[in-house]
Amino acid sequence: MINAVEVYLSLGSNMGDRQQNLDKALDFLSQRLQLGRVSSVYDTEPLCNAEQPRFLNLVCQAYTGLAPAVLLALAKGIENKLGRTSRRPNSPRPIDIDILFYGDQIIDTPQLVVPHPRLTKRAFVLIPLAEIAPDLRHPVTDKTASQLLEGVTETQGVLKLGDD
Numbered sequence: 266m267i268n269a270v271e272v273y274l275s276l277g278s279n280m281g282d283r284q285q286n287l288d289k290a291l292d293f294l295s296q297r298l299q300l301g302r303v304s305s306v307y308d309t310e311p312l313c314n315a316e317q318p319r320f321l322n323l324v325c326q327a328y329t330g331l332a333p334a335v336l337l338a339l340a341k342g343i344e345n346k347l348g349r350t351s352r353r354p355n356s357p358r359p360i361d362i363d364i365l366f367y368g369d370q371i372i373d374t375p376q377l378v379v380p381h382p383r384l385t386k387r388a389f390v391l392i393p394l395a396e397i398a399p400d401l402r403h404p405v406t407d408k409t410a411s412q413l414l415e416g417v418t419e420t421q422g423v424l425k426l427g428d429d
Contacts, residue, residue, distance in 0.1 A: 269299065269328035272336065273365040273398065275381070275390050276323050279311065280359040283321040286347055290360050293343045294327065301326035304393030310422030312387075317357045321426070324365065324393035333367050337377050340364065365390065369404040380405060385413050388420045 274294070278286035287306065294300065302325070309320045329336060340362035347360045365381045372379040380403055384390045391414040394401070399411040406413070 269330055270368040270370075271301075272298075272327050272329055272367050273394065273401070274325050274327060274340070275361075275363045275365050275384075275393075276325065277309075277320045277361045277389070278359055279318045279320040280357045281348070286360045287321055287323060289347055290343055290362060291325065293346065294325070294339075294362075297331070297339055298327040298329045301328060302397040304396045306426045307389060307393055308422075308424045308426055309389040312389075319422075320389065322389045322393065322423075324390065324397060326397060333364070333370070333372055333377055333379065334374075336364060336367070363390075365394065366401070366404075369402075371404055386417065388414070388417045388423045391417055392420070392423050392425075 276287055276290050284306065291300065291303065304324045307322045309322050311317045311320060331339065344358070344360050344362055349358050349360055363381050364377065364379055365384050367379045370379060381390070385403070385406065391410060395410040395414045399409060401410045402408070403413060
């Protein structure tokens with residue numbers, strides 16, 4: 266892909282067939298992006314609103330020629346296609362797709378903030394991110410994904426699927 270930008274996306278699901286939702290979202294993404302590495306799937310306690318089902322989460326690397334706003338529109342379109350109706354924060358959802366990084370760009374618009382503003386505090390993002398890109402540097406803090414993960418004290422019940 267000519268002039269492709271490396272991006273990292275976080276995917277989560279806690280409604281319906283969570284694994285199937287992640288698989289379908291990855292399939293839709295692969296139709297418009299060149300997927301790279303995909304992390305293991307992690308079973309995670311919900312944050313902020315504990316009165317909802319647990320999540321399955323993963324992080325994927327992709328390459329795209331899409332502008333950030335177009336990538337965001339693609340992510341929201343896939344969420345809608347997979348049945349997401351509520352945009353209320355911390356509500357259950359069949360799929361949630363967040364843009365974590367868009368190359369080394371820093372974006373701060375009303376619609377999109379990249380790097381994702383809460384990723385440095387979220388074990389359910391940093392654990393899979395460090396799995397596939399331990400040396401990826403945060404363009405603001407200049408810390409690697411592994412270093413950011415070391416700074417997270419609460420693992421939020423993040424369990425790698427297949428581990429006991």
